[in-house]
Amino acid sequence: MSDLSRLSLNTATTKRWTLEQAVAGCVAAGIPAVGPWRDRVAEAGLENAAKMIRDAGLRVSSLCRGGFLTAADPEGQRAALEDNKAAVVEAETLGTSELFLVVGGLAPGEKDIVAARQRVADRLGELVPFAADHGIRLVLEPLHPMYAADRALISTLGQALDLAAPYPASAVGVAVDTFHVWWDPQLQEQIARAGREGRIASYQVCDFNLPIAADALLSRGMMGDGVIDFATITGWVRDAGYTGDIEVEIFNQQIWDADGHQVLAAMKDRYAELVLPHA
């Protein structure tokens, strides 16, 4: 039997499952942790979701996700701040310290990426004290540059670490998601830096499939199906001192259409084969 003690199911991987189904699936598969998305938590009801996961004996590795901080207008900025504060409370209630932030892209019609990035920094500064008061770390997730305009203006781990720099590592961390960062020529040094700074809040694994899916969001693949060298990247994360959960988060139509239990079985096999030996 492989050691699955660090494996976590991000619920996006089994998109059609309710949170209850995902929790039951993890228990049946011997997966000890879950990283829920907020929509599935809301659907179950926050307190009920927390109890359901706790009663099943699972850990919550993270909550996905807050963010979308780039609104240019005051109302949009207020709304984003309120939504992120709600996400902080949800994370606290669920019993995880790690709240993912996908920071958002350009405002509608905007082209000034420099100004938009400054708004991310400004909103982050406003959100940190609230999150810290609740014991929640804001996890900046660099997304693949193909999503820079419409999803996340943080495109590299180095950039995420620069944004995190003004804050304690307990307040702002970074995520290493193989899909988003595998191509980065500075990856090894920035993972090492993230480790030195104590900011690696999550390691997420999934593959980068080719050709890129017609809906570019859905090019994430099961480990081993794409181009990513999990041995090397996982080794860099290990060498950086990370010993936390390893989440599998896959957006992929074929995987979403498959039976969830079979997906979890494949995920365990690939994790044991490609990730675990290097973690």
Place this chain on the structure above:
Amino acid sequence: MSDLSRLSLNTATTKRWTLEQAVAGCVAAGIPAVGPWRDRVAEAGLENAAKMIRDAGLRVSSLCRGGFLTAADPEGQRAALEDNKAAVVEAETLGTSELFLVVGGLAPGEKDIVAARQRVADRLGELVPFAADHGIRLVLEPLHPMYAADRALISTLGQALDLAAPYPASAVGVAVDTFHVWWDPQLQEQIARAGREGRIASYQVCDFNLPIAADALLSRGMMGDGVIDFATITGWVRDAGYTGDIEVEIFNQQIWDADGHQVLAAMKDRYAELVLPHA
């Protein structure tokens, strides 16, 4: 009348045109330079192509493209070197000093991006003396990270400059293509560095369209149709001291399907409106 003296048509923009048609189109439109692709040059015959462009009074801003240097086997490496030497001779014959290199992706089935990048460096080292003997500068083009696996393992301007560093600026330069680099948080500083090092060999403009096209290669758009801030990036290139040609290179099915003369008219308008004032 706008000053079109630095504008160049990359022939990929008018993909259905032969070189002869592209040359005639440029002359009719008052565009003084052309950046031909090798397939269209080969089709016309090298000497004939050179004469045709010269007789039309056009400059050749660059030749697209050599590269694909990442073969892992000795025969593949020999073939790549031969093909790139042929491209050097073609560039020389056409009367341009700038040969674009799209360096290639992972070898079939390969996942070791670190090793593949080392092969790029190795092949570059073998090619530089030959190119320099012919007065040709090898132009490393960083491609958008979405093409890292299958097209170019150089994903950022900084990485291209690191690869160029062992060689004189007259032997190895870099290209700044807005589509590929607009998202890079280090873009301003790396453009400035490229300028200081005298390595900006080409400035190519086209937009980044959303949503990403189903064939991700075809997401390039006419300036103004996508998300790129041409004023800012063009200003950075200007401030870096670049005074050379500005090529328009667009892969886009709709533009390819349109009448070439109308494409050139739109290209001139957008260039005059969005690029020229900041160049």
